[in-house]
Amino acid sequence: MKVMTCPVNGPRPVSEFAYAGELREMPEPGAASDAEWAAYVFNRNGVAGIKREWWCHTPSGVWFIAVRDTVDDVVLKTHLFGQGGDAE
């Protein structure tokens, strides 16, 4: 991967982007048990596959979602949060 498409700025060199981890669902902080909260804070889905991830275009500060294959390093799709067409 050398070029990534920012949903606002278009195709840009990948060095302009910062990775911020897989999109994850936060449990309700008040209702979660200590074990559930620890699992949310620390545990990750480290298995290879197609993942939905947070990325940021750092020069413009645009945060968005990228759908990326972590084996081939190919970005299948990028979109702003909530505009992906499916549930987030």
Added chain:
Amino acid sequence: MPWRLLKFGLARSHPEPRMFTHPDVLKSAYDVVIIGAGGHGLASAYYLARDHGIRNVAVIEKGYIGGGNTGRNTTIIRSNYLTPEGVQFYDQSVKLWRDLSQDFDLNLFYSTRGHFTLAHTDASMRTMRWRAEVNKHFSVNSEVVDAQAVHEAIPHMDMTAGGHAPVLGALYHAPGAIARHDAVAWGYGRGADQRGVEIHQNTEVLGIETEDTGSGPRVKAVLTSRGRIETRKVLCAVAGSTPRLLNMVGLRSPIYIRPLQAMVSEPIKPWLDPIIVSGSLHVYVSQSARGELVMGASLDPYELHGTRSTLDFVEHLAARMLDLFPSLADVKVNRQWAGMADMTPDFAPILGKTPVRGFYLDAGWGTWGFKATPVCGKTMSYTVARDEAHPLIEGFRFDRFERYALTGEKGAASVGH
């Protein structure tokens, strides 16, 4: 050409002993199954057979012996870490390393070079002082040295780092060493093989069967591409694939995978004796016995399950190298490669027992697993044989995260402080 070699070349049969036997038959049951024939897996097999008398062991490897991170690291051995857990653990390892060539009757090219971790800011001088004090407390030979001492030891280094990061001093660790990494895996493999351990290469693990005993799950069998193996004990030592194996027994962990890249230059005459590391510049370099400069930098910036190499990496690392050693401008880069590193949030490994009985984990080594190979084999074989964690690995327990008791190891390679 030596006479013996010529005779050997012209002979009809070649009776030279091989390093390993190749067992044809995968039995249907073993006392212990070790997944992963890298340095760690083979060291554990070796000590299981030698120290604990457990010889009915199969080491299962998807690829070939030492083909993973064992053959992809930059071969540095040191024990100047930051946490007491890390320092004690690695100090044991360094002591084991020194006798390993004798133990194996195989030359590992173990070479004590001295190890400088450069400090370019007051803040990193403070961290070096901290590390030195922790090290001294555990009788590990580490000291803070000033810029003059660094200059005298490495006269051809630009002490201003190209004018933008003057070297203020360094943490000097005299026992810092390098060794030939393939030979480590071969030595342990041969030692284990001679003691009756079976090493099965080109055998992929497809699943792990567990059964519920009422007090939680326990290991029952391992399913491989060459058949099913009944076993009560499985040791998982598969950096880069740990999350996939954990999924097979229904465990979740903080481990995620990032590539760590490295490169070597063309061979040059002996030129650099010590090992040089700069956390701020993201460079580490040493010169191998063959004369190549072995260089590494920091982790790739995002998760990836592959070992591709990038031009970005070479450009950045070469630029930093030239800051320190402008005289290398005409030296060419010969090869580059990558390995998949198991990363944890606290940069410390995850070792020992897991909530699945009989499933032992040796994972999360991040960027620093090679130097731990002997002590890891020692402590994991103890843990597997007795079904209780060795005291040295207590700080690296699987459940430390759910107990919010992390072991923050900031002495790991190229971690900025």
